[in-house]
Amino acid sequence: MSAPRTIIVAGAGIGGLTTSLALAAKGFRVINLEKAERLEEAGAGLQLSPNASRVLIDLGLAGRLAQRAIVPDAVTVMSARTGRALVRLPLGDAAGARAGAPYWVIHRADLQAALEAQVNAHPSIDLRLGCRFEDFANDVHGVSIGHRCRAERRQDSALALIGADGIWSTVRGKLFPTAQPRFSGLIAWRGTVEAKALPQRAALAGVQLWMGPDAHLVVYPISGGRLVNLVAIVADDWRREGWSAPGDARDIQRRFAAAGWASAARLLIDSVENWKRWALFAMPDGGVWTAGSTALLGDAAHGMLPFAAQGAGMAIEDAAVLAKCLGESHGADASNAALPVAASLQRYAQARSARVARVQRLARQNGGIYHLKGPIALARDLAMQALGGERLLARQNWIYDWRA
Template sequence: MALPRTIVIAGAGIGGLTAALALAACGFRIVVLEKAERLEDVGAGLQLSPNASRVLVELGLTERLKLRAVVPDAVSIMSARAGGELLRMPLGEPAAHRAGVPYWVVHRADLQSALAGAIADHPDIDLKLGATFEDVAPHARGLTVVHRSGTIRRSDLASALIGADGIWSTVRQHLFPEVQPRFSGLIAWRGTLDATQLPKEYTARRVQLWMGSNAHLVAYPIAGGRQLNVVAVLPGTWNRPGWSTPGDPLEVMEAFAAPRWPPTARMMLAAVDSWRKWALFAVPDGCPWSEGQVALLGDAVHAMLPFAAQGAGMAIEDAAVLARHLSIEAAEDAAGVAAALKQYGLIRQARVRKVQRTARQQGRIYHLGGPFALARDLAIRALGPDRMLARQDWIYGWRP
């Protein structure tokens, strides 16, 4: 008995929406379940290096993103110990020419809005807001996926279920309850500011990475260059529900106090009016990717530390690989779907684990102090911009 051509995706984040578009392009009907009543304007900036932007370009999102995204001219690697810039890696047009697609920085809400707009225009995608995934069970013709909207319980018959519902994934909890996110001991303080609040030289179209003893700072333009996204990462403890809470600006300024941090970095931090603290959790390496006709995607299976700027990028890559393997032909029967989902996970595991390890290693390098920081700074200067950029080729050069 042939399976339905419907695939249910739990979660309307970046990975879930990208997967919906990629799978719909393969001929599937897609139902996206999102527990929020509306797509909220939450989160912070994202860096979309060419491995991720390439997927979005191929899905036809260039025009929707051009006015929202910023193409930075460079990445500036800065040292609090040295008091300024160590190295500037060129991006912009040279990098776009090298990769064939742009390097974008964008607010998460703007990317989500662009994806949602494309989904609204697609006749084979049904985005259900206020719909919470509850259960999945085998059916003679695939899977029965149960979800709730308010007091009303509904079900969809599907050939597959994709759990793209984030680090606290209900789908993962259903499949692999033993896999639990772990707190890293680090907290990201996130905020934005209007570019007009700082002198022009502070708000150039570049990504700034400031490295310091036991802390680091990232800043880059978003919203077409009208705002600056600022992320300050510090060690801390977390003993409250959830993973995000308002933060006290005085606490940030104390952590980045002079003379350990130069005036350039402190000026950006002082210009942020409102901070939110995000506890950095990660899903342990080795989480299974699928079981039967159910698979995980993005943060649900590999939430990682953000120090390689690849959290969103890996979810977008997942979506492209998933669509490549879960073709209409593969979805003719339950065994075909299960085999395709297993192959998707096998292909993604090695690359994602390498990115996870890279992110952890880079976080340790960013936070070096004393003579180790001096050695790091000298090594970065010795490498030079071209060799530093070439070290990212294995990430940026990925193609679906």
């Protein structure tokens, strides 16, 4: 029998591990189920803007992450046609000071490793690897969860179940069987290269966003500057599920050469030997969230296109709001202990759905803007240059200045 304040989290990705830490900080006992036998890299680099980094810092991760993350000096928007910089959005320490938290770029594996270490050090979190969530049912304690740890079938009772198990969520499939992600018609090619393998003129101190016809490329340093992360987005009808299908380097090289991209961008693409492909699926705007004592979080609730660099950020925000809502009614210092779990989860959904929908729309709009061609692309470039980096960056303040 589980303790009265036990919560089960399905999934130990970025969202699931952050949720476990946030709930434990509110006085809950957490069981975190993860089907993988060990946590390994899924993806390559990611960006953590201040709205996300401040949550992680508040959870005590500053020391672990500061050693692994890089503070980029700027986001530089590049023209695929000319190879020149169009505009520079200043980041660095000054932007972090304004927002009250840093803007970080980091290897996904480094972030996951830091979260896992923090989880394993917490006495109130039981991380169970090799344990696959299977089903759930409401019971007198809240919810009863069936899961399989290797060959053994187990049953646990908990106050609530949180599905943080990704875009192809098993929990969502049980909760909302008709809510399915939709293919965007785009795929991401992901790869990394040793920074020392690039010519000096390709050295990076920040993020580069290359915009071209029907495609774009994002490049930034990770792993303390030792590696450079590349993500190339192109239109395609390949739609296999998963994050890490192998891709033929010659295919992506031919695509960008045929489209007439500048030599500096092609140099970056040609430097990567091992590419992985990821078909981009997204959930409907606003996501799907909760029913009874079960709630969804991160990609399971609202998987989005990555063109606002907020996929991980929104999952981290979800974790903070979920823990706050449950903590106010059922945590160690509950201020409203009479509120049912289902009502607390509804408050969480109401607090998140409009903001998430706005970010989903922004990501989709950004993708369209990045891929313009012809005269309208030239008009876009001129408009960006006229606005300037400071004003373009200020348009992101509604994202970066968020607090739980």
